[in-house]
Amino acid sequence: MNTMDFRKDFALFRSSNAPVYFDNSATTQRPDCVIEAVADFYRNSNANPLRGLYDLALKATEKYEDARKTVASFIGAKNPSQIVFTRNTTESLNLVSESISSAVKIGEGDDIVVTVSEHHSNLLPWQRLAKRTGAKLVFMEPDMTGLISDEEIRSKITERTKLVAAAHVSNVWGRVNPIEKIIKRAHSFGAVAVIDGAQAVAHMKVDVSSLDCDLYAFSGHKMLAPMGIGVLYGKAELLERMEPFMLGGEMIEYVTREDATYAEVPHKFEAGTVNAGGAAGLARACAYISDTGFDFIRTQETELTSYLIGKMNSIRGIELYGSKDPDEHNGIISFNIKDCHPHDVASILNEDGICVRAGHHCAQPLMQFMGIGSCVRASVYAYNTLEEADRFVKCLKNVRKVLGY
C-alpha cells in the first residue's frame, strides 16, 4: 500500500483541481467502497429492518446486524449487542447523560469529572447533568502541551467521583489522553468512565475491552463512513441498567395503554427506523481501515505531521500548540499566526484551495485555558501527501504579508 493507491479510492482526490483537504478532524472523505456499500443497501436490501416478516426485510435486518458485528470486532467489543447505533458521538454522549441516572446514583456531594479540553459535546451534557443532580463538575487540566499528569488524575478523581468523561484524543491538541490511567482511577472508586473516541478510531487500533472503559462513543463520518451514523459501545451490565433515551417504535417488548416493557439491549436504545444504510457504510469503512492497516495509516500521518511541524516552525510569527513530538498529534496541528485572526488565515488559505478549520473548535473552555480566542487547525489523514503539505506551507508563509504585516 502506498499513499497514491490509497488516494485513488477517494473521488475528491481524483479530480484534477482537488483542494488540499486538511480538515479531516471535522470529517474525513469517504472511499468509493463505502459510498457503494450505502448504495448497495438501498438498491438491493432496502426494507424496514427489524420489522417485516418477509425475505427482503429479513435481508435488511441481516445487513444491519452484520454491520453491528463488524463494528464490534473493529473496536474489540466482546459482544455485538454492546454496540448501539446512534447518529454520531454527540448523540451517543447525550444518550449516556440522559440515561445514566437510572443506572448510577448521582447527587449532591458527588463529582462528575471531565477534562478542560473536551469538545462541547462531551462537556455540555455533563454540565446539565451536574445542574440537575446537584453534583459538582470538576475539571482535570493538562499542561500547555496537552498532557494530563498522574497527579492531576489522582487529585481530581476521588471517592466523591461518580462519573468521569474524557476524550481519547483531544480535537485541538491531537494528544492521546492517559485514558487507561483515568479509567483505572475511576474504577477504583466505583465511578463510570465515559470515553469520547471521535478523534481516535480512524487513527489507532482501539480495543474497548482491554481499555476497560464503561462507555465509548464515536462517529462514523470521522472514520471514512457516512454522516449520520455513530456508535455507543457500553459494558453489557451497564447498558442493561440504563433506561432508554428515546421511546417509540421497535424498542419495546410489550405495550399496553398505560405501560410498556422495553426490548433487549441494544435495540431498546434504537427507537424508530434505524439508519441501516449508514450502518452498512460504517461496517464497510471498518473493513476498509482494517485492510489498509493502522501501521500504514500511522506511518503516513506521523511522516506528514513531522514534515509539517518542521516546515511550519520556520514561519515568522507562528505559534504551534500541543506536543513537540509529531507522534503525539494524531494528524492534528493547531496554531496561530501573530496578528492574524484565524478566520482571515483560513480565508486566505481557501483562496489557494486549502481547507482548514478556524475558530474555537467547539472547545471554548480550552481556548480560555490556552489564553486564546480561537486558532487554526490543520488535520491530515493518511491520504494526504507531502506535496499538499508544501502547498499549505507555501501559502501559510504568505499570510502575514497578505494581511499587511
Place this chain on the structure above:
Amino acid sequence: MELKDLYREIVNDHNINPVHKYEMDMPDIVLRGVNPSCGDDINLMVKIKDGIITEASYMGCGCAISQASVDMMLDNVTGLTKEEALARADIFLGMIEGKIIDDKELEVLDDAMYLKEISHMPARVKCAVLGWRTLKKILSEDIPG
C-alpha cells in the same frame, strides 16, 4: 476582486491603522456586538447630539474584515443624523446580501463599498455586517438626543 486584493487595497489599512478604535470618554450609548461562532466581539460607542452622530468609536477584537468594516462604517456615519445612518446601514446590508449591485447607489458608502465582494464570500458575510448590525440596533432604539 480576489480576497487577497481586497485585504491589500482596503481592509489591511483600516484593520492595522484604525481611526476610530479608541475608548470614548462619556459615550451616550455603548452596545456590544458578537459573532459567537467566530469570536468577533466589538463594543460600539457613540455620542448623539440633536439627533446627529457627533462621535463614534469602537473597541474589540476579531478578524481583519470585521474590524476594518467597523472602522469604515464609523468613518461613513459620523456627522449623519440617526435616520441617515440607518439608511446607510440598509444600503450596506443590501450590498452584502447582493440586492444592491449598482456602484452609483453604493458610492455613498465610501471605502465600505469595496466590501461588495464579500457578497460572494458567504463564509465572511457575518464578519462584514457585524458592525452595521450593531449600529442599526443602537439607532433603532428610542434614545433621547
